[in-house]
Amino acid sequence: MSDLLLGLRLYARGAGMVLRSPRLLRLGALPAVVTALLYAAALVVLVRFSDDLVGLLTGFAADWSPGARGVAEVVVGIAVLGAVGLVAVLTFVAVTLAIGGPFYxxxxxxxxxxVGTVPSGPDRSWAVALLRGARDGLALVAMSVLVAIPLFAAGFLPVVGQTVVPVVAALVGGRLLVLELTAPALERRGIGFAARRRVVRSRRLLGWAVGVPTYLLCLVPLVGIVAIPVGAAAATLVAREMRGEPTGLPPTRPARGEPSRH
Structure with missing residues (x-):
């Protein structure tokens, strides 16, 4: 089975575990609700001043014909939306994880x-977990801003900015999300940030299969409240798979000449 299909199965299993468990849903949703309230206020402000922002960025087209100026405003508006969407989703997750580090x-x-036993890892207090979440959250925010800048610039390109850029944003966003969501499970196994990046990079399709759906669902208002705990549960299963540990999936029939997978 390809890593993409395996990752989708792990995502579905993680979703089932969270949605069938009120305890898991409460643990993951509470920090997301707090963050959603903060972001709702920020969204109101952004919508209120969106026309002014687009007008400021399209000052170069002030002397163009109305039709050309309208096209420029649409292109710039989509570019702004794509960049803001990427930063908003990643920072939403980062802030949620920073607030709810101990919960996750x-x-x-x-x-x-x-699904199985693992080493207990270092004994850390809630304060330490909170600090880890804040530290990694800031790192995620910084990486998301660095990625958003070139994507924002590429968004001005006709056609490419409206087709390729959103796809790249979803792939990059999904990669960064799974890097962060696997943190609790991998750190419990003694794998720090630098090593975690190498582990996630070694199974890109597996990570994207969990990170991209989480990213896309977080674009939908309020859905992120459930998408983040689902992504966190699925990412834990992905971490187990990357470490060669059982994930609780039923065995699949291998292709001819391939070893069986759990």
Missing amino acids: EKLSEIVDDT
Whole structure:
């Protein structure tokens, strides 16, 4: 089975675990609700001043014909929307994880214990978990801003900016999300940030199969409240798969000449 299909199965399993467990859903949703309220206020402000922002960025087209100026405003508006969407989703997850670090540590631990045993890892207090979430959250925000800048510039290109850029944003956003969502499980196994990047890079399709759906669902208002705990549970299963540990999936029939997968 390809890593893409395997990752989608792990995502579906993670979703099933969260949606069937009120405890897991509460653990993951509470920090997301707090963050959603903060972002709702920010969204109101952005919508209120969106026309002014687009007008400021299209000052170069002030002397163009109305039709050409209208096209420029549409292109710039889509570019702004794409860049803001990428930063908003990634920072939403980053802020949620920073606020709810201990909650997601616990959620990941419960998922781990449900499908198999793992080393207990370092004994960390809630304060340490909160600081780890804040540290990694800031790193995710910084990386998302660095990525958003060239994507924003590419968004001005006709056709490419409206087709290729959103796809690249989803792939990059999904990669960064799974890098962050696997943190509790991999750190419990003694794998720090630098090593985590190498592990995630080694199975790109597997990571994208969980990160991209989480990214896209977080674009839908309020859906992110559920999408983040689902992504966190699925990412824990992905971390187990990347470490060669059982994930609780039923065995699949291997292709001819391939070893069986769990």
